[in-house]
Amino acid sequence: MSDLGIGAGAGGGGATVRRDPRASQGVLADGVIKTKPRVERNRVLVTGGAGFVGSHLCEFLVNRGDQVICIDNFFTGSKDNIAHLIGKPNFEVIRHDVVEPILLEVDQIFHLACPASPIHYKYNPIKTIKTSFLGTMNMLGLARRVRARFLLTSTSEVYGDPLQHPQTESYWGNVNPIGERSCYDEGKRAAECLTMDYHREHGIEVRIVRIFNTYGPRMALDDGRVVSNFVAQVGALMHPRVRGCDVSL
Numbered sequence: 001m002s003d004l005g006i007g008a009g010a011g012g013g014g015a016t017v018r019r020d021p022r023a024s025q026g027v028l029a030d031g032v033i034k035t036k037p038r039v040e041r042n043r044v045l046v047t048g049g050a051g052f053v054g055s056h057l058c059e060f061l062v063n064r065g066d067q068v069i070c071i072d073n074f075f076t077g078s079k080d081n082i083a084h085l086i087g088k089p090n091f092e093v094i095r096h097d098v099v100e101p102i103l104l105e106v107d108q109i110f111h112l113a114c115p116a117s118p119i120h121y122k123y124n125p126i127k128t129i130k131t132s133f134l135g136t137m138n139m140l141g142l143a144r145r146v147r148a149r150f151l152l153t154s155t156s157e158v159y160g161d162p163l164q165h166p167q168t169e170s171y172w173g174n175v176n177p178i179g180e181r182s183c184y185d186e187g188k189r190a191a192e193c194l195t196m197d198y199h200r201e202h203g204i205e206v207r208i209v210r211i212f213n214t215y216g217p218r219m220a221l222d223d224g225r226v227v228s229n230f231v232a233q234v235g236a237l238m239h240p241r242v243r244g245c246d247v248s249l
């Protein structure tokens with residue numbers, strides 16, 4: 001049955017074509033009312049939406065009027081971060097680990113799910129690189145299937161121990177592939193590579209942002225990243241120290 005309410009024999013040639021005079025009003029030849037799927041406004045998936053950056057993104061999108069689905073395995077994120085959004089008609093939360101595939105009908109995917117602080121990503125490095133690689137592959141697979149636009153949150157860590165300052169996008173970095181931070185640095189590099197390969201091979205519309213140090217409300221003080229460490233140390237009247245540099249301020 002075509003969208004026009006035309007009943008045609010499967011064989012094609014010579015089939016009787018009947019058009020109900022009410023077809024333009026959505027009534028098919030057999031009198032069945034044709035219903036269109038309800039197209040919701042911009043349906044957006046945010047993975048890692050219960051995290052620090054993700055929860056602010058969810059808030060922005062919900063306030064903009066998008067239909068937002070947040071998925072998170074709550075490894076470092078928290079329900080408190082999104083408590084103010086729960087109950088809003090255009091916000092849903094699903095507890096899900098992105099290393100497993102998921103099928104959702106969406107128009108855009110913001111893929112943030114990944115432990116981001118050294119204490120978290122070193123906690124289970126094999127899981128970290130699995131999350132980066134398999135999680136990104138699953139989300140790109142979903143983007144391909146539903147033709148959604150895709151954004152990956154990458155990181156300044158893709159530059160590793162950079163030899164160029166400041167880093168520009170044309171700089172490819174200086175990364176140790178076998179060190180303790182590699183699960184994160186190389187994981188995000190592999191995620192960027194997959195993103196661009198899906199773009200080139202399958203025409204997926206993609207964006208990559210390399211986030212440097214962020215701070216703000218809902219940042220966890222025990223997160224282990226430089227800004228939260230400074231704030232915590234200043235709060236405790238200690239001399240701020242830069243981890244890995246042996247610098248005391």
Ligand SMILES: O=C(O)[C@H]1O[C@H](OP(=O)(O)OP(=O)(O)OC[C@H]2O[C@@H](n3ccc(=O)[nH]c3=O)[C@H](O)[C@@H]2O)[C@H](O)[C@@H](O)[C@@H]1O
Nearest residue numbers: 048050051052053072073074075076077112113114116155
């Ligand atoms: O600055 C950056 O480079 C990072 O910024 C954000 O990370 P952020 O919000 O700062 O960190 P978290 O608050 O830990 O958020 C990560 C979220 O991902 C979730 N997550 C983590 C791991 C996992 O396997 N699955 C998963 O859903 C966590 O539960 C959490 O909600 C992005 O989520 C990271 O992808 C990005 O690398």
